[in-house]
Amino acid sequence: MTLKNPRLYIALLLLPLLFLFTACTAGDARFVQVEPAGFWYGLWHGMISFITLIIHIFNANVSVYEVNNTGGWYDFGFLLGVIFVWGGSSHVSCRSAAKKQRDKEWEEVGEKVERKIMRRLKEWAEDENDTDVVKEWDDISEKVEQKLKRKLREWAEKE
Structure with missing residues (x-):
């Protein structure tokens, strides 16, 4: 059995794992003014921000951003997390656009x-005034055309 889209299967396998990790979402009761969330939690919350946003739509007890945080370091971590995970996808579309152009x-x-x-084949066939030769050249030109297309595609796909 061959996989037509292995990325889809990987994503489906990782999705439950991703939801398991979202158990450490922002707005947790463990973060208080005395012990606020720091840089590493900001980084994590930024990485799971999109998933957390979806959960927040259905559950008001889950928030995207931790209110009890250390300030600048949490914000910096949150921003880096968002950029690392969600901001880098634009490169994929650029590559696919370049591939489409190629x-x-x-x-x-x-x-x-x-x-x-x-x-050139038609000119060559027309030089021969025999109708049998012209039909034969039409058959040959069709076969050459099919083989040429196939070889060009194979050559282009190697790069």
């Missing part, structure tokens, strides 16, 4: 090569 360029190259080969 695929489009290869498709254009393939079409240009195909047109040129077809034109």
Whole structure:
């Protein structure tokens, strides 16, 4: 059995684990003015902020941000956590946009090569005035076209 999208299976396996980790969400009773949440809890709360926000929509007892915190260090950790986990996804879309552009360029190259080969094959076939030769060349040109497309795609996918 081959996995069509292994990332989906990994995400489905990690999702319950992620919800288990959200047990350490902000707004917990363990943080008080005497012992506030510090940098590391800020980092963690920033990393789970999106999940916590979803939970907060359905449960008012869970908050996204810890009120009893050390101030600047908690804020810095929270911001880093948000950036590390949720801010880095824009790079993925840039790579996929670049890949789409590259695929489009290869498709254009393939079409240009195909047109040129077809034109040359037809010119060559027309030089032969025999109709049997023209039909034979049409068959050959179709096979060449299919093989050329396949080879161009294989070559482009290697990169």
